[in-house]
Amino acid sequence: MWFRGRTVIAMMVLTAIAASMATYAIFEFPDWGFRPSNGKPGVASTEVAEGLQQKDLDKFNKAISLIEEGFISQTDRSKLMDGAIQGMLESLRDPYSVYKSAEEAEKFKNDLQGAFTGIGAELRVENGSIVVEAPIRGSPAERAGLQPRDILLSINGESLHGLTISEAVSKIRGPKGTKAKLKVQRNGAPEPLDLELVRDRIDLETVHSSVEEDGIGHLIITQFNEDTAVQVAEQLQTMESAGMKALVIDVRDNPGGLLKSVVNVADQLMAKGKPIVQYEYRNGQLQVESALKGAKNNKLYPIVVLVNEGSASSAEILAGALKQSANAVLIGQTTYGKGTMQVSFDDELGDRSLLKLTVYKWLLPDGTWINEKGIVPDVVVPQPNYFLASRLPRDYVLKYDMTGGAVANLQTILAGVGFPADRTDGYFSEATKQALESFQASESLAVTGEVDEETAQRLEEVLYVNLQNPEYDKQWKAAVSKARELIDVAS
Incomplete structure (x- = not known):
């Protein structure tokens, strides 16, 4: 199965797609010395006071009493407690540290195991806005045109500003087959975009592969969940049996x-003992995670890694590790730049609720911290602008002599x-009209030189088909060219 590097056209309303997905990217890693009093890896108990002091408890109890006795409406104690903890996390001003109630935590765990109902995008809160961190490859979010750092303004007319991730997700989710209309603010766009999705359930496979006739393997990893490393091992064995000579690993739009999943994947692709990633705690102590097993039978082949601005966190760990420890060549665009790691505390609060807390930095093998900077690829290759196209309007007709962003699109x-x-430039010129008429004639549409609903739908359908074709993917073609060059050098 082929997945293009950036499928971002918004016409996929005709395809059964899904509604929303909560932020799922967390980290689990070996304990190396930092433990609170409950024994979970985290903050050293010697560095902070244990629990609330009496003055803190008095203040907290007084606040609850005032709310429960004086607030104009009936209150729910459990919701007040959830809100109090949520408030503490929000005060950290870290978009990756979040609290989830017991119900939300259960959905979160299901998402980690690769099955969820949603649009297929990692979301975060930033300054009160719901921000797209990255759409997942081949997902409804990608098909609908969502891009990294897009801001979700509203869903079906309801504002999402000021909501938590969980609150936003609850609004975006809905019964299978119902529509979700998103209003999206994109940096550089003169006005918000309107995207429409059809809700459905997604059962996500995270790994896909193929081998070209010239021996170039293509391994696509859409995210790193509990089964990804096993899937990669199986796919590598299949590709190696098919005579793979070089490997292109595609982690574009992998959030x-x-x-532990990405470490186990990297371990399969480099020599034993090579560094994969470093962890740095707040006191500056470092630990290096290295390949424990190494490539099977010491079989190392040239590797090219495809990355873009949607390649984040674990995807960046893999790309950086392979670049620095397996001589891989990175091709594409600068990655997202998420250099922190979170621990999920799911037992400590005693009621099945979950606290996800940023506790470590992660660094490249050479000690570089890429947070908010990303990794610049060795070969920078932007995609054509039509990879970033959005949905054409359906509520009015585009015609000659009009101007604006819709015409530019x-x-x-x-x-x-x-x-x-x-x-x-967004002016509907005579030549634009003639190009449109030629398209309409080629598709047996009424040749009007205007974009009505039928023409808009067909334009988007044809573009989607074209963007599935690797011949339209400049980044993939550059990766194949580099892989062939590396094969020649190796031989």
Whole structure:
């Protein structure tokens, strides 16, 4: 199965797709000395006071009493407690440290195991806004046009500003087959975008592979969950049996996942003893995680890694580890830049609720911290603009002499379907009309030179088909070219 590097066209309303997914990328890692009083890896008990002092308890109890006795509406003690803990996490001003109630925690654990109902995007809260960290490859979010750092403004007309992740997800989720209309603010766009999804359930496979006739393997990893390393091992064995000579690993739009998963994946692709990642606690102490087993039968082959701005956290760990410890070549665009790690405390609170807390930095094998910077690839290759196209309007017709962002988007799509206009500046010129008429004629549509609902739908469908074709993927073609070059050098 082929998945393109950035499938971001928004017309996928005709495909059964899903509604929403909570942030799922967390890290689990070996304990190396930092433990609170309960014995869980985390903050050293010698560094902080244990529990609340009496003055803290008095203040807390007084606040609850005032709320329960004086608030205008009936209150729920359990919700007050959840809110208090949520407030503590929000005061840290860290978008990756979150609290989830027992019900939310159960959904979170299911998501980690690869089955969820959602749009397939990792979300976070930043300054009160719901921000897309990365859409998952081949997911509804990607098909609908969501991009890293998009801000979700509203769902079906309801504002998402000021909500927690869990609150936003509860609004986005809904019965299978119902529509979710998202309003999205994108950096650089003059006005918000309207994207429409159809809710459904997703059972996500995280690993796909194929081997080209010239011996170049293509391994796509869409996220790192509990089964990913096992799937990678199986796919590598299949590809090696098929005569693979070089490997292209594709982690574009991979938002991350479990640290133990990516470490186990990296271990299979480098020599035993090579460093994979470093962990740094707040006191500066470092620990290096190295390959314990190494590549099977010491079989090492040239590796190229495809990355983009949606490659985050665990995906960046893999890319950085393979670059520095397996001589891999990185191709694509600068990665997201998430250099912190979270521990999920799921037993400590005693009621099945969950606290996910940022406790470590992670560093590249050479000690570089890529947080908010990302990893710059060895070969920078941007995709054509039509990979970033969005949904065409359905509530009005685009026609000659109009101007604006919708027309610029049309001109971008026309280039992607093989009928480029004379300009891309958003003016509906005579040449734009002629290009559109040529497209309509080729698709047996009414040749009007205008974009009505039928023409908009067909433009988007044809673009989607084209973007599944590797010939349209400049990053993939660059990776294949580099892989062939490395094969020649190795031989």
